[in-house]
Amino acid sequence: MLKQKLNIIKIGGNVIDDEKLLTSFLNLFSSIKEPCILVHGGGKLATELSKRLNIETKLVDGRRITDLETLDIVTMVYAGLVNKKVVALLQSNNCNAIGLSGADANIIVAKKRQTDAIDYGFVGDINQDSISVNTIKKFIESNLTPVFSPITHDGNGQLLNTNADTIASVLSVALSSIYDVHLYFCFEKFGVLKNVDDENSVISIIDKNYYEELKKLAIISNGMIPKIDNAFDAIAKGVREVVIGHASQLNELINNHAGTRIK
Amino acid sequence: MLKQKLNIIKIGGNVIDDEKLLTSFLNLFSSIKEPCILVHGGGKLATELSKRLNIETKLVDGRRITDLETLDIVTMVYAGLVNKKVVALLQSNNCNAIGLSGADANIIVAKKRQTDAIDYGFVGDINQDSISVNTIKKFIESNLTPVFSPITHDGNGQLLNTNADTIASVLSVALSSIYDVHLYFCFEKFGVLKNVDDENSVISIIDKNYYEELKKLAIISNGMIPKIDNAFDAIAKGVREVVIGHASQLNELINNHAGTRIK
Numbered sequence: 001m002l003k004q005k006l007n008i009i010k011i012g013g014n015v016i017d018d019e020k021l022l023t024s025f026l027n028l029f030s031s032i033k034e035p036c037i038l039v040h041g042g043g044k045l046a047t048e049l050s051k052r053l054n055i056e057t058k059l060v061d062g063r064r065i066t067d068l069e070t071l072d073i074v075t076m077v078y079a080g081l082v083n084k085k086v087v088a089l090l091q092s093n094n095c096n097a098i099g100l101s102g103a104d105a106n107i108i109v110a111k112k113r114q115t116d117a118i119d120y121g122f123v124g125d126i127n128q129d130s131i132s133v134n135t136i137k138k139f140i141e142s143n144l145t146p147v148f149s150p151i152t153h154d155g156n157g158q159l160l161n162t163n164a165d166t167i168a169s170v171l172s173v174a175l176s177s178i179y180d181v182h183l184y185f186c187f188e189k190f191g192v193l194k195n196v197d198d199e200n201s202v203i204s205i206i207d208k209n210y211y212e213e214l215k216k217l218a219i220i221s222n223g224m225i226p227k228i229d230n231a232f233d234a235i236a237k238g239v240r241e242v243v244i245g246h247a248s249q250l251n252e253l254i255n256n257h258a259g260t261r262i263k
Numbered sequence: 264m265l266k267q268k269l270n271i272i273k274i275g276g277n278v279i280d281d282e283k284l285l286t287s288f289l290n291l292f293s294s295i296k297e298p299c300i301l302v303h304g305g306g307k308l309a310t311e312l313s314k315r316l317n318i319e320t321k322l323v324d325g326r327r328i329t330d331l332e333t334l335d336i337v338t339m340v341y342a343g344l345v346n347k348k349v350v351a352l353l354q355s356n357n358c359n360a361i362g363l364s365g366a367d368a369n370i371i372v373a374k375k376r377q378t379d380a381i382d383y384g385f386v387g388d389i390n391q392d393s394i395s396v397n398t399i400k401k402f403i404e405s406n407l408t409p410v411f412s413p414i415t416h417d418g419n420g421q422l423l424n425t426n427a428d429t430i431a432s433v434l435s436v437a438l439s440s441i442y443d444v445h446l447y448f449c450f451e452k453f454g455v456l457k458n459v460d461d462e463n464s465v466i467s468i469i470d471k472n473y474y475e476e477l478k479k480l481a482i483i484s485n486g487m488i489p490k491i492d493n494a495f496d497a498i499a500k501g502v503r504e505v506v507i508g509h510a511s512q513l514n515e516l517i518n519n520h521a522g523t524r525i526k
Contacts, residue, residue, distance in 0.1 A: 052316055072344055080343020081335055084414060084422055088366040092420035098368045103351040105361045105407055142401060144368055151347060157355035159347055 006179035007036045007254060010168035012187035015247045016043035016082055023089065025186065028250040030093030035140045037171060039148045040086060041164035046077040066121040066161040074161050078149040087147055097145045102152030103159060107132045108167065110152035110160045124152040124160030131174035165227065169234045176238030183239050185227065186247040191260035194219060205261050208232065231262040269442035270299045270517060273431035275450035278510045279306035279345055286352065288449065291513040293356030298403045300434060302411045303349060304427035309340040329384040329424040337424050338414055346412040353408065360408045365415030366422060370395045371430070373415035373423045387415040387423030394437035428490065432497045439501030446502050448490065449510040454523035457482060468524050471495065494525040
C-alpha cells in the first residue's frame, strides 16, 4: 500500500533567535497541506538565561553538558518558552499544533548517556525503539501537528536533554515504518555550499559517491559532516529523502526547487 | 444516559513547592482508576526566578501582574519546568500523562483582560466556551491523563497567564456537559476548618445556608471566600461536587472520608 507523505521539519537555533525569520517560517509551515511534524532546538536563549543566573555553560564538541541546574534551564526554555510560543503562533495561523516533550504521552523514552571519558550529565540517547509511533499516528489522524521540544525522559521520572537534530532523525526513521517520511533541516543557509563564500553555490543533490568526493576535496566543513552522516544513516533506515536548506524557502525545499537533497 | 465519572484535581502552589508532598500526591493520583485531569499552579518558583533575574514581582489581591518579562517567566516555570517534571513523575507511575497549556491543541482560548482600574497585563480570562471539550474527551478516551499548566492563549499568537483555580473550575463546568465531574482542590490544609488553630475541626459538608451562617460568624476567612464562591458557582453550572482538602489524603477525599464537600 502507498504510504502517506509526512514532512518532518527541524528548525535550527538561528531560526528561533531571529523573530522575523521564525514568524515567516511558521507562516510557511502552517500553509503546508500534508501532515507535518516540527522539531525545534533552543537557540541562544538557554545560554543567555544561564548567564543571567550565573550558571556556567559547558559545551564539548558543541554538545551542552547538562547538570541538574542546566537541565532545569533547558526544560524551562525549550519545553516551556520556545515550545509554547511556537505553538501559539501556529495556532494563530489555524495550524492545530500540540507542543510535546518526550515525557508527554510517553512519546520518547531515552536512556541517560553512560559516563565514560566525558560525563554529559542528564543527556538522553534515543533510537527508533524509543518512539511511540502509534501515539504520534493518532495525533496526526486527529489533524494535530506535533511540535517537539528536545526534552525527553527515562520513564523513571527523570527528564533528559536530547539533541534536536537527533530527535528529528530518529522520529523520521521510526515513522518511516508507516509513513513516506521526508526530513527537512531548516536553518539560515541555503543548503550545502560548494564555496562557503558564495550563497549561490548550493549543491542540489548529494549521493554517497559524491559525498566521499566532497569530503576528500574538503569542500564539506567539519560542522556539516555529522549532519550529512546522520542523513545517510536515516535514508539507509527507510527515510525517503533528507533536505537541507534555508527556513525562508520551506515551500521550495518541499517542492524540490531549493536546498541540498541527500539521497 | 449515566455520565462517566471524571475527577478534576487542582494542586496548589504549596504542594508544588514541597517535593515530598508532591511525590506522595502523584503516587496517589496515579493509582486512581477513574479518568482524571490534573491542574497545577506554579508555587514559589516563578517568584524565585523573577528575584534571581531582578524582575520585580507585583501582586494585586494575590494576583500576579503579568508584564511581558513576567509572562516569559511563568511560561518557562509553569508550562516548562513544573509541567514536564509532573508529567515525567506520573509516567514513572504508569500514568500516561500529557502536559498541556491552553495553546496546545487550541484547548483553552482566553481573552486578555481589559484594562480598567488595574492593568493586569497578559492575563487571560476564560469561561466554559473557552474550552475545547471534544479534544479533551478524545485524550481521555485514548487513556491519556491531561495535566494542565495555567498558561492559555488568545488564538492570535499571544500566550496569557490564567489563574489555575479558575482553569480547574471552568474545565469542570465545561466538561460537566458530558461527564459527571467531581472537582478537588488539594492543598496543605485538611479542609475548611471551624477553628483555624485546630486541624481536627474540618467541616465535612457546606451547603448554601450553612455557608451564609459561617460567613456571618466570620468562621470562614477572607482567603477562603472566593474559593467557596467559585465552588458554589461551579455546582450551579453542573459540577457534581467540589471538595477541598489535603493533598496527602487524595484517596480519602475521593472516597468521601475526608475534606470539606461543597454541595
